[in-house]
Amino acid sequence: MNDFPTVASIAADVAAGRVSARAILEEHLTRIDSRESEVHAFNLVMRDRALQAANEIDDRVKRGDNPGRLAGVPIALKDNMCTRGIDTTCSSRILEGWKPPYDATAVKKLAAEGAVFIGKTNLDEFAMGSSTENSAFGPTRNPLDTSRVPGGSSGGSAAAVAAGFAAGSLGSDTGGSIRQPAALCGLVGVKPTYGLVSRYGLVAFASSLDQIGPFTHTVEDAAILTEVIAGHDPMDSTSIPQPAPALVGVLGAGVKGLRIGRVADLPKGADPDVLARLDVAFDELAKAGATIVDVTLPSLSFALTAYYLIAPAEASSNLARYDGVRYGKRVAAGDINTMYADTREAGFGDEVKRRIMLGTYALSAGYYDAYYGKALKVRRLIADDFARAYAAADVILTPTSPSVAFRFGSKTDDPLAMYLCDIFTIPTNLAGHPAMSVPFGTGQDGMPVGVQVLAPTLGESTMFRVAAELERAA
């Protein structure tokens, strides 16, 4: 564990006038100056804007105005969230230089509570990847061991927090892109219930799966950030029109009487060091008064197939908008179809092209029923499995990632091996449920292991209670 200040402590100290937002920011900028060239967490460090924002917070405190729940907290944003007038690239050449004309709702909500945005973080291009090696601007390195990947796709957001460049960050999770890098970097990472956090201003990858969530060092910090960004938004038609669950207030409630599901037919593939930590997690929760119950999820082994047909299908449709007409790169040509194809050839990287092709194929005439149509039915089987399991268990525990952080280049030549990194995180997105990764000790080579807590729709309160207990026991 490190001694970086938490979201909770910074906000309390700044609000009480014990420390200035400016001093907090400078402390983080100093760490950026010393290690960013090695880590490459950011596509953009927003030094001047951050200084201005920090000064405004300090003025508010001096005037006696309420500076907000996140007063002076340096926050990093994954570079697929729109920030008005500030470059938003999705780590793709096709959006290089584009400055959105509006802010994402989650970004606005953080700013309204006094957060100070310190930068836009690197990602696998358009959030497609599990290692951040697919960024057009070069990979991010894991701050705990720079010969290893930070995970992905939100690798920059994870690395920024793990290196102490920001106290917290936002990522997006379509198939594990928050939870897996959180596990690999020793952080807490949350994928909220689909519809709990507005997707307005999040550049779409797979619209029925995408969800924004936080990275932090502690479960309490994750609860604070999730509470701030959650809630109904009329700008997102899939936003849940209900009050968001209370989280910070339940963290001390313990797990006595809770039923913790152990997946009896967990898909193979996790390393022994990861499974050993999962066993300890069950033991600790049982010691704290929870009951461990066996559940079965027989369709889980088909989740990878369903996901890698559905997500690319949605992506092939969503990414049709990058055609050189309205924003980003254009390669000039004498006619429009040549312009489309030349622009997309020059703008998209290898993995993005591969997924567009896979998705286009799965949706094309003659193959729709065999691939996309079937995948949607498997998605239903998985959701039904979870519904049965949650009749017997309040939450389910699994590994987050099958392994600790791996080394650069070890999976880049085999797309399927990279996709298998997401085997334990994907089912949650298909079902639309919440899940979070909690750091729980270390495995091979002393690298962190994450335990994943899964819960049913809007089950965040119970999920956070269990996460808090795991944090106490870790």
Add this chain to the structure above:
Amino acid sequence: MSQRLTAADVAKVARLARLNVSPEEVERYTRQLDGMLDHFADIDNLDLANVEPMTQPYPLVNVLRADVEQPCLDRDEVLAVAPAAEDGRFRVPPSGGLHE
């Protein structure tokens, strides 16, 4: 290699997706996509006849707001970040160029 799809399939899909791909890319994507489809065959033997497809975590309903004028994106601001604009509109080259 199982030959679930051919280089011609890949070339056709690339055209549908408005992607230029080189002969080397066609060769590589054919091999990689074929390997994936091979893995995805694990769902081939599932009995899905009576399963309802799930397109969204929640049933989608139309969401309508009150019919009251509200601020929207500024046209000049939007066009300012476009690759080419003229007279308040996006400027594009003439249609054509789609070869089968």
